[in-house]
Amino acid sequence: MKKTISKKLTRSVIPRLSMDNFHSVGKTVPRNDVFEKVTGIAKYIDDYKFGDMLYGATVRSAIPHGNIKSFNSDRALKIDGVAAVYTHKDIPGKNEVPFILNDYPLLASDRVLFHGQPIAIVVAKTPEIAKFAAKKVEVTYQELPAVTSVHESLKKDAVKIFSSDNIFRKYDIVRGDAEKAFKNADVVVEGTYTTNYQVHSYLEPQGMIADPTPEGGVVIYGSMQCPFYIHDAIVHILGIPQNKVRVVQTTTGGGFGGKEDVPSIVAGHAALAAYLSKKPVKIIYSREEDFQSMSKRHPGYIEMKYAADKKGKIIACQVRYILDAGAFSTLSPIVLWRGAVHLAGPYNIPNVKIEALAVATNKVPCGAFRGFGQPQTTFANESLMDELAVKLDMSPLELRRLNMMNVGSRTATGQKITRSCGLEKVVRQVVKKSDWDKIYLPPEKRDGTIRTGIGIAASFYGVGLGAGGKHLDRAGSYVQIQKDGTVLIAIGNTELGQGVFTVISQIAAETLGAPYKFVRVMKPDTTRVPDSGPTVASRSTLMSGNAVKNAAGIIRLRIDKMVLKMLGVKSGVVKSDGKNYFLSANPKKKINYQDVVKKCYGERINLTSSGWYTGEDVTFSQENGQGNAYYAYSYSATAAIVQVNTETGEVEVKKLVSGHDIGKAINPQLCEGQIEGGVIQGLGWALTENLVLKNGIILNPSFAGYLIPTSSDIPEIIPIIVEERYGDGPYGAKGLGEPPMITPAAAISNAIYNATGWRTNELPATPEVLLKGTRNRHGSREHGTDTEL
Numbered sequence: 001m002k003k004t005i006s007k008k009l010t011r012s013v014i015p016r017l018s019m020d021n022f023h024s025v026g027k028t029v030p031r032n033d034v035f036e037k038v039t040g041i042a043k044y045i046d047d048y049k050f051g052d053m054l055y056g057a058t059v060r061s062a063i064p065h066g067n068i069k070s071f072n073s074d075r076a077l078k079i080d081g082v083a084a085v086y087t088h089k090d091i092p093g094k095n096e097v098p099f100i101l102n103d104y105p106l107l108a109s110d111r112v113l114f115h116g117q118p119i120a121i122v123v124a125k126t127p128e129i130a131k132f133a134a135k136k137v138e139v140t141y142q143e144l145p146a147v148t149s150v151h152e153s154l155k156k157d158a159v160k161i162f163s164s165d166n167i168f169r170k171y172d173i174v175r176g177d178a179e180k181a182f183k184n185a186d187v188v189v190e191g192t193y194t195t196n197y198q199v200h201s202y203l204e205p206q207g208m209i210a211d212p213t214p215e216g217g218v219v220i221y222g223s224m225q226c227p228f229y230i231h232d233a234i235v236h237i238l239g240i241p242q243n244k245v246r247v248v249q250t251t252t253g254g255g256f257g258g259k260e261d262v263p264s265i266v267a268g269h270a271a272l273a274a275y276l277s278k279k280p281v282k283i284i285y286s287r288e289e290d291f292q293s294m295s296k297r298h299p300g301y302i303e304m305k306y307a308a309d310k311k312g313k314i315i316a317c318q319v320r321y322i323l324d325a326g327a328f329s330t331l332s333p334i335v336l337w338r339g340a341v342h343l344a345g346p347y348n349i350p351n352v353k354i355e356a357l358a359v360a361t362n363k364v365p366c367g368a369f370r371g372f373g374q375p376q377t378t379f380a381n382e383s384l385m386d387e388l389a390v391k392l393d394m395s396p397l398e399l400r401r402l403n404m405m406n407v408g409s410r411t412a413t414g415q416k417i418t419r420s421c422g423l424e425k426v427v428r429q430v431v432k433k434s435d436w437d438k439i440y441l442p443p444e445k446r447d448g449t450i451r452t453g454i455g456i457a458a459s460f461y462g463v464g465l466g467a468g469g470k471h472l473d474r475a476g477s478y479v480q481i482q483k484d485g486t487v488l489i490a491i492g493n494t495e496l497g498q499g500v501f502t503v504i505s506q507i508a509a510e511t512l513g514a515p516y517k518f519v520r521v522m523k524p525d526t527t528r529v530p531d532s533g534p535t536v537a538s539r540s541t542l543m544s545g546n547a548v549k550n551a552a553g554i555i556r557l558r559i560d561k562m563v564l565k566m567l568g569v570k571s572g573v574v575k576s577d578g579k580n581y582f583l584s585a586n587p588k589k590k591i592n593y594q595d596v597v598k599k600c601y602g603e604r605i606n607l608t609s610s611g612w613y614t615g616e617d618v619t620f621s622q623e624n625g626q627g628n629a630y631y632a633y634s635y636s637a638t639a640a641i642v643q644v645n646t647e648t649g650e651v652e653v654k655k656l657v658s659g660h661d662i663g664k665a666i667n668p669q670l671c672e673g674q675i676e677g678g679v680i681q682g683l684g685w686a687l688t689e690n691l692v693l694k695n696g697i698i699l700n701p702s703f704a705g706y707l708i709p710t711s712s713d714i715p716e717i718i719p720i721i722v723e724e725r726y727g728d729g730p731y732g733a734k735g736l737g738e739p740p741m742i743t744p745a746a747a748i749s750n751a752i753y754n755a756t757g758w759r760t761n762e763l764p765a766t767p768e769v770l771l772k773g774t775r776n777r778h779g780s781r782e783h784g785t786d787t788e789l
Contacts, residue, residue, distance in 0.1 A: 048250065053209075068140075081129040123277055123281060189388045198296060208283050298366040342374050
């Protein structure tokens with residue numbers, strides 16, 4: 001990627017809804033964790049120290065597939081400072097990390113399925129001794145053939161990694177009669193698309209500390225997204241009661257999905273070592289170890305067809321979608337499901353046939369990553385939309401407008417969109433802010449060595465866990481007003497840098513009528529609130545926001561009764577400006593918030609409450625893939641403007657305009673930050689982030705060889721917020737965390753085509769990819785792939 005000088009981040013927010021009259025919600029207030037982070041006093045997991053603490057290091061498989069013939073830890077145990085070496089034989093509970101299929105062993109017993117799979121844990125007095133000793137553990141193998149391609153894995157005679165067919169999960173989504181529609185179509189286009197891995201690239205690698213308790217339990221501290229996942233895992237592995245396990249999130253340096261599922265492995269190793277040694281054990285991964293063993297974005301392989309009438313109305317979509325899940329399933333079944341139900345894109349298509357497969361290979365397991373299977377499918381469907389536009393001799397923008405969803409539309413699963421659909425508004429704003437009408441030209445009208453192009457991509461995103469995880473779709477909260485008026489809040493969702501503690505504080509302040517600066521959200525702790533599900537799927541604002549609003553609303557009813565009493569009236573509507581309470585009928589007569597709190601305490605009024613929220617029910621059927629998959633959707637579109645050097649294949653992204661209908665923006669500045677961050681992450685996946693594997697082994701496990709965008713690569717970014725209110729969200733909010741990552745890569749690829757006429761069907765679109773092969777009659781290029789698919 002060509003380096004450029006720093007550029008301006010332009011902010012554009014559609015005006016607030018006229019009905020809003022809030023004192024905290026909808027305001028750009030300072031993040032409540034900003035001081036500790038910018039001053040460096042925030043404590044990350046590696047900053048924690050316990051007395052007499054030991055350190056763990058992992059012995060890992062040196063081959064991608066084989067049987068373990070022998071294991072000898074004698075040399076390691078003779079090293080001064082080594083306390084123990086633990087294997088699968090030492091596990092008191094089950095040798096399983098409980099994800100979905102429970103196929104991932106905490107420590108390999110007789111067979112290894114990927115390079116880097118954990119085999120043993122070495123525990124020593126220092127991290128240096130532990131790592132040195134781990135290298136002295138001797139493991140011999142009977143090496144077996146490694147399956148490194150999903151196509152090879154699906155063959156009947158393939159080496160079996162999982163079950164009898166190497167398929168972790170399969171979904172079929174069928175609506176209408178796609179086969180008949182294709183036979184009657186005026187126009188048919190098809191394409192095959194491949195995408196590579198993406199590494200989460202969080203600033204802080206994986207890390208955990210396990211501290212044994214006197215009663216035979218354990219406390220886990222660590223960098224994580226989902227404390228309750230880890231809680232379940234430790235109970236499963238150690239075989240102890242749930243009330244003997246406590247999990248506390250420490251300040252976490254980024255997650256993006258990478259701290260969702262696989263931290264249960266790291267915590268399991270630390271917990272096992274602490275439980276057996278009776279001492280605290282810390283495990284901190286190096287960057288290389290994190291690269292080699294932790295989950296990634298799934299490589300994707302998509303065969304896709306669209307059928308349309310001659311006016312451009314899409315009448316059918318057919319897809320075969322394969323995810324390379326790696327050696328163990330982790331969260332692949334759910335990643336696959338989300339990608340599948342969104343595969344037809346945000347368009348009205350009456351006939352759909354989708355086959356989706358998560359396939360096992362002898363490579364590092366893949367799992368949760370921002371976008372959760374949708375960036376791969378969006379790259380395919382939005383690229384093919386542009387191909388259809390070419391065949392119809394239409395503008396790609398015109399084609400999308402003709403087919404895009406609105407209220408009354410139905411998704412590929414047959415779900416009718418009944419409310420809160422702002423896609424048309426999003427596209428209109430993105431087109432305006434990107435100067436589409438001034439820049440767009442068909443590629444055949446462009447010439448020169450350096451060519452400018454513009455591309456667009458759209459998507460919709462089911463907020464929350466939906467039918468794929470509805471048993472987890474709940475959230476709890478605890479709210480307490482202290483005697484001085486300050487507020488303590490406990491929630492089960494975690495702060496990862498996205499600003500959820502700030503948003504929750506704003507929701508609580510608004511509901512209670514308290515000053516925002518009085519509110520403090522405590523670090524998540526599994527002993528403070530009930531299991532609130534994972535911090536994923538853009539669900540924290542909606543789920544924890546509603547749970548906090550529920551608890552705070554109960555307290556507010558008690559406060560309002562006291563306000564009426566203090567004002568000497570029997571009834572009236574109590575309002576707040578965030579400092580004082582007053583009656584809507586007499587706003588000039590005010591009572592200070594802290595005075596009301598003091599009066600409540602004096603009269604023994606309870607100013608604490610727990611809260612609870614469960615998502616709406618969904619009706620999706622696994623049998624035919626039809627029904628309501630989610631209860632709310634966010635809508636997005638991105639326009640990309642690029643310059644391409646047609647001699648070198650270098651691409652410079654000049655501008656990205658990213659628009660999102662998210663319901664109410666609780667904190668506009670945080671929303672803009674989410675958009676900017678997601679867009680940059682999408683930029684890297686599109687152009688530079690190229691993980692290279694050979695025979696199942698990662699060859700570039702560091703940022704020296706795996707290139708993420710730097711500050712000088714960032715183009716002008718224009719975030720756009722559209723507020724199409726969602727009535728069941730806290731103050732009308734939906735969700736935003738994941739959508740900004742979903743459309744940028746497809747928009748950039750379409751912009752490259754618009755600049756050059758080169759159609760790349762694989763990501764990342766490196767200069768080598770763009771320049772290799774021969775052009776077809778539309779100027780596109782036929783590609784192989786460097787990914788082991």
